[in-house]
Amino acid sequence: MIRILALLLCLWPSLSLADRLKDIVDVAGVRSNPLVGYGLVVGLSGSGDGNLGLTRQSLQSIMSRLGLEVNANDLDAKNVAAVMVTAELPPFLKPGQVLDVTVSTSGKAKSLQGGMLLMTPLMGADGEVYAIAQGSLVVGGLGVEGGDGSSVVVNIPTVGRIPRGATVERMVDTAFLESEYFVLNLGRPDFSTAGMVADAINGQFGEGVAVALDGSSVRVRAPADPGARVPFMGMLEQIEVEPAQPPAQVVVNSRTGTVVIGGTVRVTPTAISHGTLTVRVNENFDVAQGATVVNGENGNVVVPGEPVVLPDTEIDVAEETNPAFVFDPGVSLSSLVDAINAVGVSASDLVSILEALHSIGALRAELIII
Known part of the structure; x- marks a missing residue:
């Protein structure tokens, strides 16, 4: 059965709802930063990397820094796993604050259940260390292997998390307090919406405060007093703007038969007959x-x-034989949906009809097939 989802976008003004700026824009430069590090998880119950050379060398390196002289070939890493540690450093986070980390195996370890991550530096894209991670893992998966080679795996036992497992050591510098302007970037670029955002800000704070730079960005003059910038940004986020109508699009998922038709889609005069x-x-x-x-x-x-x-x-x-149906000039979304449902076509037939309409220029919308 074909499922048609008709998104009635801005068809009736009474259904149009304004959005807050904090829901449709991002502030340039205010973003999270990915962190990554390489470490070792110890304390596993025989589910580690075993004789993997990389893990044994890493274990030897850690022991050497602790003042022990050992040979990597003499170490058994069956209870140790080499892992990659990742985290997201939110903006404005200060040294001493904590964040969650995700730990994933990078060797032959079959499970991280019951393991503990040793102290692991987390680096940013610039190679600098921004946080230090360590702690016991929370693993949602489970893996069991029998002596005859049979095994049962539930979820993913090779990935775990450490809530509040990393401590921030360095703050990411931002221009929020020094820049003369704030730049607001729209989540969905649109020239009309960018102009509406600038007009709404100027209507709240005065003419000339905001200028639309292009279809994606709006520049806003920031207060000179650093102490007034946070309250000013808080007021900016609460301003409501009614976004412009989105471009006319028809999205078809040929695998599931799902069709999503935007509310601004129109069809020019066309006659269609579908038979089998x-x-x-x-x-x-x-x-x-x-x-x-x-x-x-x-x-x-x-x-x-x-x-x-x-x-x-x-x-x-x-x-x-199915009777032909005719689309009059400027047919709206509801008529298009009713006509397609009346024909009773399959998913593949529907894609063919929409492609034919698009090919002759009768479908005034972008056709996207996924």
Whole structure:
């Protein structure tokens, strides 16, 4: 069954709702930063990397920094796993604050259940250390292996998390307190919406405070007093703007049969007829007794022969006829949906109809097939 989701976007003004700026824009430079590090998880119950060379070398390096002299070949890493540690450093987070980290195996370890991450530096894209991670893992998966080689795995036991497992050591510098302007970036670029955002800000704080730079960004003059910037940004976020109508689009998922049609889609005068041709072939066989006629002294004699198999083929051709339906000028979304539902087409047939409409220019929308 084909599922058609009609998104009635701005069809009726009474249904249009304004959005807060904090829901549709981001402040340039105010973002989180990814962190990554390499470390070791110890305390595993035999589910570690075993004799993996990388893990044994890493374990030897840690022991050497602790004042122990050991040979990597003498170490057994069956209870140790080499892991990659990742985290997201939110903006404005100060040294001493904490954040969550995710730990994932990078070697042959089969499970991190019960393990503890040793102190691991987390670096940013610039190679500087911004946080230090350490702590016991919380693993949602489970893996069990029997002596005969059979195993059962539930969820993903090779990935775990450490809530509040990293401490921030360095703050990411931002220009929030020094920049002369704030730049607001729209989540969905649109020239009309950018102009509306600038007009709404100027209507609240005065003409010339905001200028739309392009279809994605709006520049806002920031207060000179650093102490007034946070309250000013708080007021900016609460300003309500009614976004412009989105571009006309039709999205078709050919695998699931889901069709999403935007509320601004229009169809020019078009006639469509959809029919189905069915050819059915039935192959039967008739068996007849063979016979041979022999001329003898007493006349003709019929001698039974081998059975004869005669093919009997039946071909039935049927074509389902559906009446054509016509789209008048400027047909709206509701009429398009009703017409498609009335035809009762399959997912593949619907994609063909929409592609044909788009090819002749009758579908005034961008057709996206995923």
